[in-house]
Amino acid sequence: MRFSILLIIIFSGAVTNAAYSGDITAIIINGSIIGGLQSPPSTWTPAIVQGAQYLAALKSNHGSLAFQQLAVSHAAHNTLARVFHGTRNYASTDKSLKSILSLIGHDPTSDEEAARFAISRMADYGINYFVDYVYGPLNTGVYQATPGGSPLPDTPQAQFVKLFASVGDVTQFSLSPPPDPAKAGYQGYLLYGKDEGEANSTVRKSHDSDTAYFWRESSPTMAGAVIGETLATNVLASTKFFAQLNFALANGGIVAWHVKFQSLNWRPVTTIQRTDIWLSAGLNVSDPAWAPLLSPTPSHPDYPSTHATFSGAGSAVMSRATAYNNGSDDVSVTVSSNVTLNNRGVITRTYTSLTEAAIENGDSRVFGGMHFPFSSGAGITLGNAVALKTTVNFDEH
Ligand SMILES: *[C@@H]1O[C@H](CO)[C@@H](O)[C@H](O)[C@H]1NC(C)=O
Ligand SMILES: *[C@@H]1O[C@H](CO)[C@@H](O)[C@H](O)[C@H]1NC(C)=O
Ligand SMILES: *[C@@H]1O[C@H](CO)[C@@H](O)[C@H](O)[C@H]1NC(C)=O
Ligand SMILES: *[C@@H]1O[C@H](CO)[C@@H](O)[C@H](O)[C@H]1NC(C)=O
Ligand SMILES: *[C@@H]1O[C@H](CO)[C@@H](O)[C@H](O)[C@H]1NC(C)=O
Numbered sequence: 587m588r589f590s591i592l593l594i595i596i597f598s599g600a601v602t603n604a605a606y607s608g609d610i611t612a613i614i615i616n617g618s619i620i621g622g623l624q625s626p627p628s629t630w631t632p633a634i635v636q637g638a639q640y641l642a643a644l645k646s647n648h649g650s651l652a653f654q655q656l657a658v659s660h661a662a663h664n665t666l667a668r669v670f671h672g673t674r675n676y677a678s679t680d681k682s683l684k685s686i687l688s689l690i691g692h693d694p695t696s697d698e699e700a701a702r703f704a705i706s707r708m709a710d711y712g713i714n715y716f717v718d719y720v721y722g723p724l725n726t727g728v729y730q731a732t733p734g735g736s737p738l739p740d741t742p743q744a745q746f747v748k749l750f751a752s753v754g755d756v757t758q759f760s761l762s763p764p765p766d767p768a769k770a771g772y773q774g775y776l777l778y779g780k781d782e783g784e785a786n787s788t789v790r791k792s793h794d795s796d797t798a799y800f801w802r803e804s805s806p807t808m809a810g811a812v813i814g815e816t817l818a819t820n821v822l823a824s825t826k827f828f829a830q831l832n833f834a835l836a837n838g839g840i841v842a843w844h845v846k847f848q849s850l851n852w853r854p855v856t857t858i859q860r861t862d863i864w865l866s867a868g869l870n871v872s873d874p875a876w877a878p879l880l881s882p883t884p885s886h887p888d889y890p891s892t893h894a895t896f897s898g899a900g901s902a903v904m905s906r907a908t909a910y911n912n913g914s915d916d917v918s919v920t921v922s923s924n925v926t927l928n929n930r931g932v933i934t935r936t937y938t939s940l941t942e943a944a945i946e947n948g949d950s951r952v953f954g955g956m957h958f959p960f961s962s963g964a965g966i967t968l969g970n971a972v973a974l975k976t977t978v979n980f981d982e983h
Contacts, residue, residue, distance in 0.1 A: 627713070628839075629832065629835040629836040629838070629839045629896065630711075630713060630747075630836045630839065630840070631669055632832045632835075632836070633750050633829075633832040633833050633835070633836035634665060634669060634704050634705070634707075635661075635662050635665045635666055635669070635704070635832075636825065636828045636829040636831075636832040636833070637704050637707075637750070637829055637832075637833070638661040638662065638664075638665040638700040638701050638703070638704035638705075639658040639661050639662050639665075639700070639825045639828070639829065640825040640826055640828075640829040641661065641699075641700035641703060641704065642657040642658045642660070642661035642700040642825075643657065643658050643821050643822045643824075643825040643826070644822065645657065645699075645700070646658070646821075647821075647822050651819060651821065654821040654822070655821055657700075658821055658825055659683055660683070660701075661700040661701055661704075662683075663679055663680070663682070663683040664700075664701035665700070665701040665704050665705065666679050667679060667701075668701055668702075668705045669705065710748070711747060711748045712743065712746035712747045712748055713741075713743065713747050714743075715743040715746045715747075716743065717742040717743045717746075719738055719739060719742040722850055726767040726768070726852075726864045727764075727766070727767045727851065727852055728850060728852055729850040729851060729852050729853070729856070729887040729888065730852060730853075730856045731885070732853050732855050732856060732882060732883040732884075732885065733855060733859075733877075733881075733882060733883070734881060734882025734883070735882050735883060735884065735885035736885040738885075739885045739886045739887065740843075740884070740885050740886045741843045741886065742847055744756070744840055744841075744843030744844040744846070744847060745757075745844050745847065747840045747843075749836075749837045749840055749841070749976075750833035750836050750837055750976065751833045751837070751976050751977075751979045751980045751983065752979060752983060753837060753972075753975055753976055753979050756840060756841050756844045757844075758975075759841045759844075759845070759968060759971060759972055759975075760845070761845050761849075761889075761890060761964050761967070761968055763849055764849055764851045764888070764889040764958070764960060764961070764964075765960055767864065767865075768866055769866065770866055770867065772865065772866075773865050773866075773867055773869060773871075775958050775959055775960055776854075776857060776858075776865070776871060776958070777871065778952075778959055779854045779952055779955070779957070779958050779959060780854065780858050780871065780873070780876065782794065782952060782953055782955075783854055783878050783879060783952055783953060783954060783955025783956070783957075784876060784877070784878070784879065784955060785877040785878060785879050785881070785955065787879070790879075790953060794949075794953045795879065795953065796930075796933045797946055797949060797950045797953050798879050798880055798950045798951075798953040798954035799880075799925045799927060799928075799930045799933060800923055800925065800933045800935055800950065801893065801946070801947045801950035801951075802880055802925070802927065802950065802954065811919040811920065811921045812904065812917050812919050812940075813827075813904075813910060816910060817909060817910065820909070823909040824909075826909065827903075827907050827909050827910055829980070830903050830907065830976070830977050830980050831900060831903045831904065831907075833976050833980060834899040834900070834902070834903045834969075834972060834973035834976040834977060835896050835899050835900055837899070837972045837973075837975075837976050838892075838895045838896055838898070838899035838968070838969045838972045838973065839892055839895065839896065841895070841968060841972050842890055842891075842892045842895040842965060842968060842969075843886065843892070845889070845890060845968065846886055846887040846888075846889060846890070846892075847887065849887065849889045850887050851887050851888040851889035851958070851961070852887075852888060853883050853887070853888045853956065853957075854878065854883075854888070854955060854956065854957070854958060855876065855877070855878055855883050855955070855956075857871075858871060858872065858873050858876040859872070859873070859874050859876055860872055861874060877955070878954060878955025878956055879953065879954050879955045880927070880951075880954035880955060880956055881955075883955075883956045884956065888956075888957055888958055888961050889958070889960070889961045889964060890961050890962075890964040890965035890968055891948055891951050891957045891961040891962050891964070891965040892965065893947055893948060893950065893951045893957075893962075893965065894944075894947065894948030894951065894957075894961065894962040894963070894964070894965025894966045894969065895965035895966070895968050895969040895972075896947075896965075896969060897943070897944035897945075897947035897948060897965075897966060897969065898944055898948075898965060898966035898967065898968065898969020898970045898973070899969035899970070899972055899973040899976075900944070900969070900973075901915075901940035901941060901943065901944040901969075901970075902969065902970045902973035902974060902977075903973050903976075903977055904940055905940050906973075906974075906977060907977075915939045915940050915941050916938065916939055916940075917937055917938065917939060917940055917943075918937075918938060919936065919937050920934065920935070920936040920937075921934070921935055921936075921937075922934040922935075944966055944969075945962075945966065948962030948963065948965055948966055949962060
């Protein structure tokens, strides 16, 4: 399920830098190592791996640069092998480590301890819990299965999943409920989402269609462009940064999923394909043939957008990190993506602020026809709050 993986924003770099800068996120989510993951594990797994790398960096900090790089690379390799029990594309995981070893030019020594610790912590994280999810009634506003999606939604067990960095219970984070479909203002949100998000919309600007495609596919390369090689020779700072980033993203995902299953908000496609008249103004907005630009709509409730939550969390960590940006939101980054979906081709974007990129990432899901506009702003707000708590806790422990 490639689409759900790549919703992670603003990440780090290419495979080779990855080893040097302690970041293995790109190779995990890129699918080149483990062939892709669905949304919640797509941030959860990198967080475990990055946590192990940070531990390995702390332990190896007095060694040479090459020794430190080797230690974190082994920690990443061993953690990945353990997360997937050596059963999932282990050959490419090994190959990736092998290519790094020759670059570092050092005899391999393994760092099993960090991997073992990270994995033992993972055992009790609750992601394997089963929740017997039952769809709610076919009332206005209530989430339903969406066309082309899974019969059951992703991660209804989010409420049981422990947050990284000992942040505490998911319920400490909340959002006000989504707007009420019975209220007058709802028509505006709905018509905007219907017109801007339709597959063959005649009102959506070409730039906005590109926005939907760009953020669907190119997210992992964003951070490579943003972080670049700034942390390449400081293994400890680098692994700390990427651990914080991925802890915040994973926590953002867990919390967003929890709120999704509290609010159970319907998706635009469900709303628009209904044939009854339910808006308070009496307008018939039904279009049973309506389809979103990006299809299928992901199999989980609408509110908040996890794309937006990830972007809120990622941008908050990146601007806050002293090791990288000293609290500044400013960046100067140009990123290209060769979008394979619908043969869209190469799209190039330039950003001067992390907030700008985060907002655009949130908007992309409205242009993609998968989210109501109110779900994007909510996600960014939630992601910011989760990231702040996560990084503060990380620093204190
Ligand atoms: C993603 O994987 C492809 C091969 O599947 C590889 O060519 C590319 O460099 C990878 N990109 C990143 C950012 O890891
Ligand atoms: C609303 O419009 C849809 C699509 O044109 C139509 O199928 C449906 O019958 C209409 N609903 C009512 C109550 O008129
Ligand atoms: C959009 O338009 C194309 C070309 O006319 C057509 O093939 C496709 O079925 C349309 N898609 C939807 C969802 O209406
Ligand atoms: C952050 O600020 C400190 C103190 O002004 C400075 O020494 C350091 O170079 C800055 N780091 C970055 C990445 O801008
Ligand atoms: C983009 O990807 C397509 C499909 O893999 C490929 O045919 C095309 O050459 C690529 N374009 C660029 C500029 O890399």
